[in-house]
Amino acid sequence: MIVFDLCCAAGDHRFEAWFASGDSFSEQQARGLIACPVCGDSAVRKAAMAPRVGAKSNQMPAVAVKSTGAPVNGEPSPDLVRKVIAEIAVKQAEMLPQSRWVGRDFADAARAMHEGRVTEDLIHGQASPEEAQGLRDDGIAAMPLLVPIAPPDAIN
Template identity: 80%
Template sequence: MIVFDLCCTGDHRFEAWFASSESFADQQVRGLIACPVCGDADVKKAVMAPRVGAKSNQAVVAPAPASAETPGESSPELVRKVLAEIAAKQAEMLPRSRWVGRDFADAARAMHEGRAAEDLIHGQASPDEAQALRDDGIAAMPLLVPIAPPDALN
């Protein structure tokens, strides 16, 4: 698995995991990747800083505090704002989607293969089922804000 920092034309940055660089390229060409904030499918790889570990005999220097005015960096307020926007978008989408429970992977695959009408769905999938969907190029992503399944509510 590989993680990429991605950016849409609205300059929203987010990360996504892919099986390989080729998997990213394939999903990008097929329009299967979209910005979780605005839904823009024109997504490109963002510039990423390599994660290089410090030598064990050198002190770690803390990064300078980020400024909300500095493009590409974040502040606690900006992070809270983005998370609130994600939660609001998810709350807006959930009532328009259908809960399919543990049948999520099967329902997503049926829609992808044209055996079922395309619909907004949400449900549960095991890590292996989610990986199989990704490997087959089926667009699915975890809900970023946890929810209780409808059958678990009092």
């Protein structure tokens, strides 16, 4: 496995992704299978990154941690990251029952709401990166769910 720092062209968002090999990354990139988790842009490139060379296990430096749970170097602690992700998952689970699953019709349903043809408050569903970009281009607010969910029709 290999990890690459990636960057999207639309918003210059940086993110990390794991691949079986460099060739696997190139193949997936060429097929448009890699998308920015922030904006959905599939125009993704490798970002500049420093090589990851691990220190010897008997020479690992101690990490100073602030009372907030964040290390002094500005990186959040693993415990803080787990706590934030758990809080996001709880809020998302509270919101989903208040919205309607529209499946693959998400882009059309979002446009109908934006144009006033439908008076729903919340929907959730699936959109391709191209559909998501089209919504953004038209000024229609939509964002990916931060915690993946199984579509209702895929649950046993």
